Amino acid sequence: MDVVALNRSLxxxxxxxxxxxLLTATTSGHATLASFLLRCCCDLKPSETILKQDKQGCNALHHAIRRGQRELALELIAxxxxLSRALNKYNESPMFMAVMRNYEDIFEKLLDPWARMSALVCTREGLPGSAHAGAHGxxxxxxxxxxxxxxxxxxxxxxxxxLAREEGKDQNTPMRLAVLWNKIDVLKVLLEHDRSLGYVVSTNGTTxxxxxxxxRGHVGVAQELLKHCPDAPYCTANGWxxxxxxxxxGHxxxxxxxxxxxxxxxxxxxRDIHGRTALQYAIEKCSPRMVRALLRHKDIDVTVLDNTGTDANWTLAVSTDHPKxxxxxxxxxxxxxxxPADATDTCNLRKFAKDRMTEISRMNIKSLTETCTGNTSLVATLIAKITFATDFTLPGGYYSDAASDEGQPIMARKLVFKAFLISDTLAMCSSLAVAFVCILARWEDLEFLLxxxxxxxxxxxxxxxxxxTAFATGLYMVLAPRLLxxxxxxxxxxxxLPIFTKLLGEWPVLKLKFRLGRTCKSELLDMD
Known part of the structure; x- marks a missing residue:
């Protein structure tokens, strides 16, 4: 402070x-010092010093707002x-920066002074009030x-x-951004002030x-638009x-x-420019929910042909990579x-899809066989190992006295023990058979794979x-005498458990059959 008093040029x-x-104090976060220097500048009347911009084009007000020094920013504006007119090299005005940070008090201050001082400012500078421009246009x-x-x-x-009609470099107006970003509150304000904004499209005339x-799937935005603009544009120039x-x-x-x-x-x-309806696009996406919703509409026409003469049903041919x-x-x-009148085409489509899948399967037969045999042999070997080990650790144990029954199973005379042995043997033999079949698998034969x-x-x-069954009978022998x-x-x-597992594995198919009822065609689910 004494230094400034001694040498005002500093x-x-x-x-x-x-x-x-002043700029250095502001950028360094020393708000108190910056406030003092501001008063010194005001006392000495060098306005150019207050308006000075750094190499980035930012003045003290830019930096005060960016650093969140709100009280200092208000002092600078007053x-x-x-200062509110300056734009930095990124075309950012103090007002834009304040609004970006949602500083309502600074924003209001940037508006109000010019309402009272516009005549003086225009006379002195030949320019209108505070700038509102920002980055990216x-x-x-x-x-x-x-x-x-x-x-x-x-x-x-x-x-x-x-400002509501100004576009950024990406040709987005505030209205378009409100729609894209789902900002319903602001959208409502804009439409209440000027409902014609709901009819405006970008300068390139699209979307x-x-x-x-x-x-973006913003239902609330669409509802607000239709509330203020019942006949708002709903399609592009190409009918989309x-x-x-x-x-x-998929919204x-x-x-x-x-x-x-x-x-x-x-x-x-x-229809769009290709003559296709929304139903045809829903079918192409293989989305049952969307297809079902469209078919429920009372005005739906399933017989519409596109520009190539393809009806809605045959649109599925585009998705033949997923017929299974x-x-x-x-x-x-x-x-x-x-x-129902298109039943013949449905059968032809199924045959076409099946042939397509067969062709794809033949191209990838080696990897398909390797995957199937690898997974199956792993499970089969695991079951065989478990059942084989069980044969030497029989439930109930063995006789250990020196009598003639030494080494014999204690439970050998019980019927449940015989059931245990039979089921355990069948499990081991069948799993070993599967493991050996995996070894014999032929890598280049699709029919063999099926x-x-x-x-x-x-x-x-x-x-x-x-x-x-072996597990159940084995535990039954041990627990039945005391915990029946x-x-x-x-x-x-x-x-x-196996029955439940089978039902669980086939549940999606069973649910589909239940949902479709008599209209379900089981043969369409069998694409092998």
Missing amino acids: ISSVNADGETP AEPV YNALHAAVRNNSSAIAKRIMETRPT PLLVLAAF TCLHNAVSL DDFLEFVLGSQQLGKLINM TLNWNEVSMLMLKAD YYRSFTKKLMWFADMATT WLAIAICILSVS
């Missing part, structure tokens, strides 16, 4: 970075409002949208409504707001509607919203139910049943 001196003492309203700050957005719309909302977009990107909730909307229900059969999936089969059954899968599946199922209820419970649980 207050306006700059260092190698082009910073004045002392020299012209954005403005302060873009920043308000980012933070979903409806209060700031409302003030901007009241004072600078033209209406409803289509953008469908792109918000319904097409929702289906293509089920948005799909349900469109189908239930009074304004958008008409899109159900609308439940989704593919369910979609084909749903279409068969919706259009036979191998069918044969080993049955044999492994039998081995599983026999193993659990526990022995019975273990037997029931063990014997039912």
